[in-house]
Amino acid sequence: MHSTLRRAGGFAVVGTLALAAPVLNGAAFAPFVAVALFAAFVITDGPLFELFARPGDRQDGRLNGLAGFALAAAGLAILVTVMDLPVDLFVAAVLVLAYGNLGAQFVAESSDDPFLGTAGFVFGGFxxxxxxxAAVASFVGDAILLPRFAFLAAAAALVAALVREVLFEQDDPLVMLSTGLLLWLFDLLADAVAPVEIAVALVVTVALGYVSYALGTASVAGMLTGVLLGLLTIVFGGFAWFVVLISFFAIGGLSAKFKYDAKKERGVAEDNDGARGTGNVLGNAAVALVAVVLFAASPWLPVEANVFQFAFAGSLAAAMSDTLSSEIGGLYDNPRLITTFETVSPGTDGGVTWQGELAGVAGAGVVSAFAYLLFPGVTLAGAAVVLVGGVVGMTADSLLGATIEGDRIGNEAVNFTATVVGALVSTVVALAVLV
Structure with missing residues (x-):
């Protein structure tokens, strides 16, 4: 057994101390504070030091990694007392990270495939x-709600895996705290989770995530982001919302691969062989995620729930419109700068072709059609509103590309702004004309 796997096993044992939280109540932080103190000041050599030491720890002569892990767990435990963070969520956040790391290291013993390593982390954490x-619920006498536990465990494992992938895989304190706080939010927003709903959600999102990675339309981080977005969309919105979301991911992802070699020769192809990373996925879908979260929170908001359907669909219409406009339009010559109409080189920010603009309108039309067919609050006139929002968002993206994109603002930020515009236009017009 390699030292990294033994170390992960040691961290998992320490993480298991979280199961004492229901017994310790307000003192749930105490075991982790003790571990942190021993790691920082007492264990400086010997078998325990060698078990838990990371490369940097040996240089410092101190178990910084273990101390940071334990202090993060202690911090979450304090939130249980002072801010009423549910005990089961505290336990879940700690165990997801501890056993997720163990799962990843177990896979690493036989394979260095990044997808398999991530799958090992998510499965172990889940x-x-x-x-x-379930252990906390059994101890305190609460009902064991496996569908809800499965949703929260899956969401926590995906969040933790994503933060590790995007930032740094050994930054345990940040991963644990982020996971615990987001898990708390998800728990507050999720209504009763049906067994069939969560089972189908997990199977569908994981399968589509794997397909996107296998086809090269998403990186590991992009795949994790897409699966998490899909899971939250199904649970907070429903399968209709998910179909609208996946229409963008599927068509947008395939459009990036469409005639990729030709676009590469012209210098207009996406980096990383067209595989979309977290920045690209969130730049295009973060507004949609906010919309579905607000939809779930609508009982506590002074706004009609169907308003968020327009924000959701409008943002994705803008994302789809912009994506197809760029991916299809980049294959044609003589693009013109949207601000001056002068001819520019292919790939110039803010350069548009009539073929790309037509593809963009068609992309927005696809999203608006799905919204009309699947959202009860979107009529035929509402679909037209979504279409307008998408096209306006695409145009905003081109204008920003021609004026400020470059040194001052990146492509992901421009994409995000375009989706904000699409969401706002769709929502404001719907409120003014349809409500």
Whole structure:
């Protein structure tokens, strides 16, 4: 057994101390504070030091990694007392990270494939998250709600895996705190989770995530982001919302691969062989995620729930419109700068072709059609509003590209702004004309 796997096992044992939280109540932080103190000041050599030491720890002569892990767990435990963070969510957040790391290292013993390593982390964290919640519920006498536990464990495992992938895989304190706080939010927003709903959601989102990675339309981080977005969209919105979301991911992802070699020769192809990373996925879908979260929170907001359907669809219409406009329009010569109409080189920010603009309108039309067919609050006139919002968002993207994109603002930020414009236009017009 390699030292990294043994170390992960040691961290998993430390993380298991979280299961004592229901017994310790307000003192749930105490075991982790003790571990942090021993790691920082007492264990400086010997077998325990060698078990837990990371490369940087040996240089410092101190178990910084273990101390940081334990202090993050202690911090979450304090939130249980002072801010009423549910005990089962605290336990789940700690165990997801501890056993997720163990799962990743177990896979690493036989494979260095990044997808398999991530799958090992998510699967190990998922099982530990369910087990931790069930153990707490059993101890305190609450009902064991496996569908809800499965949703929260899956969401926590995906969040933790994503933060590790995007930032740094050994930054345990940030991963644990981020996971715990987001898990708290998800728990507040999720209504009763039906067994069939969560089972289908997990199977569908994981399968589509794997397909996107296998086809090269998403990186590992992009795949994780897409799966998490899909899961949250199904649970907070429903399958209709998910179909609208996946229409963008599927068509947008395939359009990036369409005639990729020709676009590469012209210098207009996406980096990383067209595989979309987290920045690209969030730049295009973050507004949609906010819309579905607000939809779930609508019982506590002074706004009609169907308003968020227009924000959701309008943002994705803008994202689809902009994506197809760029991916299809980049294949044609003589693009013109949208601000001056002068001819520019292919790939110039803000350069448009009539073929790309037509493809963009068609992309917005696809999203608006799905919204009309699937959202009860979107009539035929509402679909037209979504279409307008998408086209305006695409135009805003081109204008920003021609004026400020470059040194001052990146492509992901421009994409995000375009989706904000699409959401706002769709929502404001719907409120003014349809409500």
């Amino acid at each position: 099982l530990a998250g369910i087990g931790g919640q």
